[in-house]
Amino acid sequence: MNISTNFLTPTVSDQPIPGQSRYGWLAATFRAAIAQGDWAAGTALPSEAVLSKKHGVALGTLRQALALLVAEGLLERQHGRGTFVKSGLGGASMLRFFRFRQSDERMGTPQSSILTRTVQLASAEEADALHLPTGANVLKLQRLRSVQGQPCLLEHITLPLPAFAALANSDTAAWDDLLYPMFQRVCGITIQRAVDNVSFGLLTAEQAQLLKLETGHPCAQVQRRAFDLQGQCLELRTTLGDAFAFEYTAEVR
Amino acid sequence: MNISTNFLTPTVSDQPIPGQSRYGWLAATFRAAIAQGDWAAGTALPSEAVLSKKHGVALGTLRQALALLVAEGLLERQHGRGTFVKSGLGGASMLRFFRFRQSDERMGTPQSSILTRTVQLASAEEADALHLPTGANVLKLQRLRSVQGQPCLLEHITLPLPAFAALANSDTAAWDDLLYPMFQRVCGITIQRAVDNVSFGLLTAEQAQLLKLETGHPCAQVQRRAFDLQGQCLELRTTLGDAFAFEYTAEVR
């Protein structure tokens, strides 16, 4: 990572500044510290004064660096309390696309059950997206999520296999309703960010049966790629739900 | 608006600071200047040095104020050139929800034709959303947008009537393909921001006929509320398009 360690520091700073600004370099340093776990999720960073002194930088510069990481969603600042490392994604983020009856506040998280779990060879697209070598295995999950006993979302999940090996043999019935916190606990993997692509389709007979809908019923399809702290894609997920329960709001400027 | 004009300014500032920070108040001042047209869209603001001196504020403080407006999408800064007032929304923003063949780059804007134009009483919901008095009139438009001669989007647009009177009698055949720039030119109304709500439904017979699809064909429905610089809602729009052409990407952190 360190391209030029800059042996001949002319005047003041001994810090290797690649091509970026000082605060940009500082932000990168902190980003790495978070990614490597030196700053654990949920914990507080040292105060601004300490950090600025430690890195030989003015307060304002240090604050610019932190502001970058806040904008990226890695940090959270609280006036009078401190600066904290954000935990990864919660996992209930799929619900933002759907409005299921009574799902709004009371039953925050839908129940989850794993229908199938298999290990198989990664397809070309999967290997490409997950940056796996050819011939690598992936863990495939089929998962049904229900609200108040009503099945509402059907998911197909692909996970790269050396990384998620701990999930290949554990009892799926004992799994949490939320996967991402479990990824963190069991596999030490933090999902920090995801990209969802929404499109429209019709349910196949098998899909419809699981969702208790008619074959050919319209469905919304959300294809997700989820990334860890290093920006590595570590999950591919396809979620299907009743198109008539779909609702999403976006702002344009 | 000015709650306390603060007659007894104790030490330094003569500026009416409501409860906000200095830069927050500055930003509000600039926001108002833009909204009232003192800063015309597309023009450059005075330099940082001039503005900071004029408002008796340090450079850093002035920059914080500008940063707020940049984040709001009202301003745009260009290193070495200046700070500019952004023009309103372009108008082609509906296409971000759909992928029509060959619409990607070559034919940037779909052609537009106004099918019907009527003046009628605002419904209760419309009057509420547009902040109209009861009994006020609205302009209703039905509009078909086509790519390469193929009809693809059907729109139903509601506009409050004193404001858009200039559109009530002009020749619709001569209208632009993009409405928002025309709103600005003809009515002096700048659309700065919009909120889109997406859901799925089925086409009625009339809708299907216009879009050259089957009755009952699945459609994506985008309900938009568009706002001017003051945050006033000045347009209600419902857009229908083939659900199988729908595609949208969102990021979650």
Add this chain to the structure above:
DNA sequence: CAGTGGTCTAGACCACCGC
């Protein structure tokens, strides 16, 4: 080259939190 925004400093004081 002059003028613009971008970075950086070394201070000061204020507002909030929790003990």
Add this chain to the structure above:
DNA sequence: CGGTGGTCTAGACCACTGG
């Protein structure tokens, strides 16, 4: 109350743009 982040200042120098 001490410690935290938030605001603000009055400078300095750098990097980019355009004539």
